[in-house]
Amino acid sequence: MSKLPEDLKYTKSHEWVRTLADGTLEIGITDHAQHALGDLVFVEVPDAGRSVQAGEACAVVESVKAASDVYAPIAGEVTAGNVRLSQEPEAVNTDAYGAGWLWRLKPAPGALAAAALMSAADYQQVLDAEGG
């Protein structure tokens, strides 16, 4: 398993969060998550303008085997869904922390501070505890 990017924050449910230069957040699933899912064949991302609550099912990633919800780690308004994934769902497998991002979000006031996000080191401990 590849090393976790240090500049990202993580959730227990295996999402990652990147803060972009303009304060927008980019969200995806971790390399551990994509590996556990297997070959992705369909990804549904939220439309721009949708308002989401923390913990709300926001995207769906489907492998050959099964469909899985991806939950919003932080409340806010979606500014973009990664529409490229409709043609290339496998980008989540091959580049989970880059081209495989799922949606971008303008966080609601105070939402980022309120979210229970982990550092790479803490998330690594979660993975170690899971045997991953």
Add this chain to the structure above:
Amino acid sequence: MGRQTPLFRLHQELGARLVDFGGWDMPVQYGSQIGEHHAVRRAAGVFDVSHMCVIDLEGARVRAFLERLLANDVGRLRSPGGALYSCLLNESGGILDDLIVYYLDEEFFRLVVNAGTRDKDLAWIRTQARAFDVEVQERTDLAMLAVQGPEARAKAAQLLSPAEATTALALEVFNACELRHWFVARTGYTGEDGFEILMPAADAVAAWRSLNSLGVASCGLGARDTLRLEAGMNLYGNDMDESTQPFESALGWTVALKPAARDFIGRRALEPLAASGSQRKLVGLILEDRGVLRSHQKVIAAGSGEGEITSGTFSPTLERSIAFARVPAGTTDAVQVDIRGKLLRARVVKPPFVRFGRPLIT
């Protein structure tokens, strides 16, 4: 921890992801499930199917017993080595299991039944066998490898002596031969050519490694499921079970109502249905919109009612989603499927979707 096949440690060594399947720890994939699927369509792959249950039936009246036990007619098996696919029915015509029966000689037939139904099947078969004085023996000493794909037979033959290879390669489809130590059948569950090989458990690891070294890919149950779905083959427990009968499971072709004198278990329940027709049928679906069909999704057939998907997946060969669905008998060419609250369009088709590497449906 579930039961393990003789290949369990090798699967671990090969990096397989192991899952529980009918009480067995089985490999679902070794690397990419789609890669394993394509290996079987384009070249050759090997599957561990040792979890399946081999049952030997011996006795002077074994043929008469099977004429009673099975919905398909073993009378169709006239030369030794012949194989037949059949349903095992209960008295109400419900499907207890599906199986393959091999005719070895007049006093010796062999069944291969599903892993998840092993105990139920054995109990049922033993009960029915008493009246025929047939000995029922579960073979737990064997491993079973399915080698499948356009190159499968040629590769597998390289594990045999030249004389044995000649015999095995001469097998016609749905026939089997007993070699010195191995039982080789030209059968499978993928829609490709290939062999299913029964061998002593101690031979299995070396056979697998030899196949790998010949370029035969290790394949898991994940690829086996997408391959069988493309090939239009039912999965017991998904597409049929005791609450469904063959005519509503696309298995009417396996019910031999002739000769009329053959009184097989389930016949009395099925005869009226054969005359009147079933209210439901099992059909193939191709999703026209983007998404993935999955079992238990609701199917809406305009004018005829609702049904349900029994098996669904993404087809790696067609690169779109396919499924089997049980729908009202009057359902015609187009339906809608409820996927997470959205109604998506699907086309009703007649499986198989893919055969011998080629799409049959566009």
